[in-house]
Each structure stands twice: as structure tokens, then as C-alpha cells.
Amino acid sequence: MFSKYKKPGSDPKKASPGAPKLATVEGGAGTAPAAPDMAVAPIPKAEAPKVDRRAARIEREKAAAQATPEDRERKRRERLMDIKVELHKQLLDNLNLAALESAPEKELRAEIQSIASEVLNDMNVVLNREERQTLNSELFDEVTGLGPLEPLLKDDDVNDILVNGPQQVFVERAGKLMLTDVTFKDERHLLRIIDKIVSAVGRRVDESNPSVDARLKDGSRFNAMVPPIAVDGSLVSIRKFKKDKLAIDDLVQFGAFSEEMAAYLQAAVACRLNIIVSGGTGSGKTTTLNALSSFIDNSERILTIEDTAELQLQQTHVGRMESRPANVEGKGAVSQRDCLKNALRMRPDRIIVGETRGEEVIDMLQAMNTGHDGSMTTIHANSARDAVSRLENMVAMAGIEMPIKAIRSQISSAVNLMVQASRLQDGSRRMVSITEITGMEGDVISMQEVFRYERLGLTPEGKIIGRFNATGVRSHYSERFRQWGYDLPPSIFEPMAAE
Numbered sequence: 001m002f003s004k005y006k007k008p009g010s011d012p013k014k015a016s017p018g019a020p021k022l023a024t025v026e027g028g029a030g031t032a033p034a035a036p037d038m039a040v041a042p043i044p045k046a047e048a049p050k051v052d053r054r055a056a057r058i059e060r061e062k063a064a065a066q067a068t069p070e071d072r073e074r075k076r077r078e079r080l081m082d083i084k085v086e087l088h089k090q091l092l093d094n095l096n097l098a099a100l101e102s103a104p105e106k107e108l109r110a111e112i113q114s115i116a117s118e119v120l121n122d123m124n125v126v127l128n129r130e131e132r133q134t135l136n137s138e139l140f141d142e143v144t145g146l147g148p149l150e151p152l153l154k155d156d157d158v159n160d161i162l163v164n165g166p167q168q169v170f171v172e173r174a175g176k177l178m179l180t181d182v183t184f185k186d187e188r189h190l191l192r193i194i195d196k197i198v199s200a201v202g203r204r205v206d207e208s209n210p211s212v213d214a215r216l217k218d219g220s221r222f223n224a225m226v227p228p229i230a231v232d233g234s235l236v237s238i239r240k241f242k243k244d245k246l247a248i249d250d251l252v253q254f255g256a257f258s259e260e261m262a263a264y265l266q267a268a269v270a271c272r273l274n275i276i277v278s279g280g281t282g283s284g285k286t287t288t289l290n291a292l293s294s295f296i297d298n299s300e301r302i303l304t305i306e307d308t309a310e311l312q313l314q315q316t317h318v319g320r321m322e323s324r325p326a327n328v329e330g331k332g333a334v335s336q337r338d339c340l341k342n343a344l345r346m347r348p349d350r351i352i353v354g355e356t357r358g359e360e361v362i363d364m365l366q367a368m369n370t371g372h373d374g375s376m377t378t379i380h381a382n383s384a385r386d387a388v389s390r391l392e393n394m395v396a397m398a399g400i401e402m403p404i405k406a407i408r409s410q411i412s413s414a415v416n417l418m419v420q421a422s423r424l425q426d427g428s429r430r431m432v433s434i435t436e437i438t439g440m441e442g443d444v445i446s447m448q449e450v451f452r453y454e455r456l457g458l459t460p461e462g463k464i465i466g467r468f469n470a471t472g473v474r475s476h477y478s479e480r481f482r483q484w485g486y487d488l489p490p491s492i493f494e495p496m497a498a499e
């Protein structure tokens with residue numbers, strides 16, 4: 001065993017004395033005694049005094065008789081966690097990590113299993129078959145992946161993973177947040193996993209540099225904030241990357257918007273209207289932007305700019321850019337604005353900015369106003385009006401001294417369409433409004449809503465009943481649609497009768 005993956009000169013048996021004796025296995029040192037149904041059967045050490053062992057056993061049996069099944073399960077998990085952490089430490093001490101990188105999974109699993117059983121043997125720990133299997137697969141995840149987070153990352157139903165300190169991990173499934181039973185051993189364990197992620201992308205996170213953004217190997221978006229800024233333990237937020245992005249048809253099928261809205265949006269994208277997708281956090285802005293991009297003709301040159309590359313465009317001619325924060329010395333930052341300025345020199349047909357949140361708004365508006373029509377971005381806002389105010393604020397905060405009327409007139413001539421995404425209280429994500437910007441009336445930007453989601457009620461299970469409806473206004477861009485060959489039937493814009 002230890003074949004080619006063993007570090008030269010290492011011996012697991014020698015590595016163990018320095019390691020804390022598994023207090024839990026002995027059933028003492030601050031942890032509660034073992035329950036009788038625990039498969040972790042301690043084998044007493046020869047040198048331990050007899051009387052102590054007997055007293056300890058009696059104590060254990062007493063406590064076990066009082067323990068509830070939940071207590072026993074919790075203690076069993078704590079014990080396994082302790083054993084796992086100790087074993088993991090020994091594996092890291094003994095395995096040649098460089099050789100691991102290229103090791104076939106099957107071989108590596110076999111190796112871990114054999115090392116683990118040797119170390120367990122050495123520790124006098126006996127586990128049943130199921131526990132051994134769980135332990136081996138968790139060890140595999142610790143060594144090669146992100147430990148306790150690994151099963152959640154592999155679970156396709158999970159959209160977001162949110163860690164609030166070592167003992168609390170939430171996930172979002174079907175639009176709803178729920179607590180999982182996944183935990184880390186302690187803050188150090190959690191920090192080690194965070195460190196593993198950020199060091200892989202050449203970043204560092206510590207007291208002086210407490211927050212970090214990164215992209216996981218599988219493309220998931222990762223953010224961590226560590227103590228002391230994170231008060232109760234490190235905070236981690238992961239937006240899982242979906243290999244199969246939701247396409248327009250999927251979104252229509254899920255009830256995110258109606259077929260009429262899809263037809264309208266197809267015409268809007270194809271006719272090169274400038275579109276802003278607005279919405280709250282996790283409301284589906286990026287998903288919508290990605291889906292809208294599928295209407296872009298394959299012959300066009302598209303440049304995408306994002307803080308964390310999430311978009312997956314289907315077209316062949318796509319140039320992707322990802323901004324970069326400053327390094328530890330405060331150097332090397334490349335902002336979205338830098339990328340955008342450069343993009344304008346790269347002969348783009350379309351520019352897509354993942355999220356406009358700062359000074360890049362100036363260049364985005366200018367690009368939209370100066371021939372790069374058909375550009376798209378997302379913005380954090382709760383309604384179309386709100387999105388316009390956000391744009392105004394961003395322009396003001398970028399230090400541009402311009403009268404408000406001039407800013408508004410820039411916005412109104414740059415942006416044609418606002419699409420509002422929303423996560424409703426039942427967890428469903430829907431496009432709740434499509435609003436056109438039609439120009440200026442005095443100092444005010446004039447808008448007209450073309451489609452909206454109407455709530456009609458609630459089911460007993462708390463699901464929202466509703467429908468998408470046209471508002472009855474004729475699209476401001478009807479003529480343009482027609483000229484570009486998109487003759488949308490007038491029925492699309494006709495509202496259904498009230499229910």
C-alpha cells in the first residue's frame with residue numbers, strides 16, 4: 001500500500017503519535033460517552049488502569065441509557081467527524097499530493113480505503129461497513145474536493161449553497177432556502193476548505209483581506225468572508241454553475257414567462273433593442289440574460305464582460321472577458337470598465353455586461369448610444385422605475401457632473417427595454433414585467449408596460465396562482481419590428497379578459 005501516492009519516507013504509523021488521540025473514540029475528554037449501538041467500538045489500551053476503564057464503561061452505559069435517538073445520532077456523527085479529520089490529516093501528511101492530481105479516481109479511492117483501514121486499525125477504531133463506506137467517500141471528497149460541500153455541489157437540485165459558520169449550511173432548492181445537516185468540524189476545518197478554493201485561483205483570504213470572490217473549477221461562483229468581519233464564523237456563498245443553462249423553451253415551460261412574451265423578446269433581441277434585465281438578488285437575471293442571448297444571430301461578434309464568468313453563449317463568435325480585483329499588494333486590478341473600454345476597440349456587434357453595478361455604467365450607456373445597439377446587461381433593482389433611478393445614481397456616483405435631465409435623456413435614448421425578473425414568495429422565478437422606454441416627457445423618462453404577471457390568488461399549499469397578460473398598449477417598436485421582418489400578430493398585445 002501507499003504505492004506511488006505515498007510521500008517518500010512517510011509512514012502513517014509514525015505520523016500518528018503527534019496527532020491528538022481521538023478523545024471521542026476513547027469516549028472521554030469532553031465528549032459524551034459512546035452509545036451502545038455505536039459501531040465505533042473502543043478497544044481499551046493495555047496500559048490504562050483497570051478501575052478507570054470499568055468506571056468509564058459504567059458511565060458510558062448510564063449515559064447511553066439516557067440518550068435519546070437524536071442525541072445518539074448526533075454523537076455518532078461527531079465521532080465520525082473527529083475520526084475523519086484525524087484520518088484526513090494523516091492522509092495529507094502521507095500522500096503525495098502532486099501524484100494525486102493525475103490519479104484515476106478508482107485507484108485513488110482504493111488507496112484512500114487502504115490507508116484509512118490501516119490508520120483505523122492503528123487507532124483501534126472499528127467501524128461497521130456503512131460507516132466505513134461513508135468515511136471513505138468523505139475522505140475522498142476531503143482530499144480531492146471541497147469536503148462536506150462536495151455532495152451539495154454534486155446535487156443538481158441545489159442552486160445556491162450558503163454557509164453561515166461551521167455548523168450551519170443552507171441550500172436553495174426550487175427557490176426555497178432550507179437548512180441541511182451538513183456541518184464542518186470547526187471553523188478551522190471550514191477555513192481550510194475556503195483556503196483550498198482561493199489558493200487554487202491564486203488569491204488569499206485572511207484577517208487583513210477578509211473577503212474574496214472566486215470561480216470554482218466547475219464554474220460555480222464563490223464568495224467568502226472570514227472572521228473577524230464575519231462575526232460567527234466564515235460566511236460562504238456559492239451560486240452553482242448549471243452546465244445546461246435554462247433555455248427559452250425551458251423558461252416558458254417552467255412558467256417564467258409566456259410564449260407571447262418569448263415571441264416579443266425574440267423580435268426585440270433580433271431587432272437590436274438595448275435591453276436591461278432588472279431584478280433582486282437571485283431572481284434569475286443572469287439566467288434571463290443568457291436565455292435572451294440565444295436570439296442573437298450566429299453571425300454576430302459578441303463580447304461578454306463579467307465579474308465572474310457565468311454566461312454561456314451558444315454562438316460561435318464570442319469573446320469572453322472577466323474582470324480581476326487587485327492582488328494582495330493592491331495591484332493588477334482590471335475593472336469591468338477597463339474591459340468595456342477595451343471592448344469598444346474590438347469591433348463588437350454586441351456587448352453583454354453581466355451586471356452593471358458601478359462606473360462602467362457610463363461606458364455602457366455610451367456604447368448603447370453610439371452604434372453598439374443590441375447590447376444587454378443586468379441591474380439590481382425592484383422595478384423598471386427603480387432600475388432607471390439606479391442607473392441615474394450610478395452615473396452620479398461615477399463622478400460625472402451632468403444635470404439630471406441630461407443623464408435621463410442619455411438613459412432614455414440608450415435603453416429600449418426593461419425586463420423585470422422576480423423571485424416570488426412561493427420560490428418561483430418569473431418575468432413579472434416587460435417595459436418599454438419610449439422617450440422623455442419634460443424631465444421625466446416615459447415608459448410603457450407591455451406585459452405583466454398578474455397574481456390571481458394562492459393555493460392552499462401557498463403556491464401563487466397567476467397569469468401573464470398583455471397590458472393592451474401597442475409596442476413602441478412595432479414599426480421597427482415590421483421593418484426588420486418580425487411581424488408580430490396584434491393578438492400578442494391584446495389583454496385577456498379579467499378573471
Ligand SMILES: Nc1ncnc2c1ncn2[C@@H]1O[C@H](COP(=O)(O)OP(=O)(O)OP(=O)(O)O)[C@@H](O)[C@H]1O
Nearest residue numbers: 159242254256280281282283284285286287288429
Ligand atoms: N425561471 C427559473 N426557474 C427555475 N430556476 C431558475 C429560473 N431562473 C433562474 N433559476 C435558477 O435560479 C438561480 C439564480 O439565478 P440567476 O443566477 O440567474 O440569478 P441572478 O438574479 O443573476 O442572481 P445574482 O443576483 O446572485 O447574480 C440559478 O440557480 C438558476 O438556475
Ligand SMILES: [Mg+2]
Nearest residue numbers: 285286287355
Ligand atoms: Mg447574476
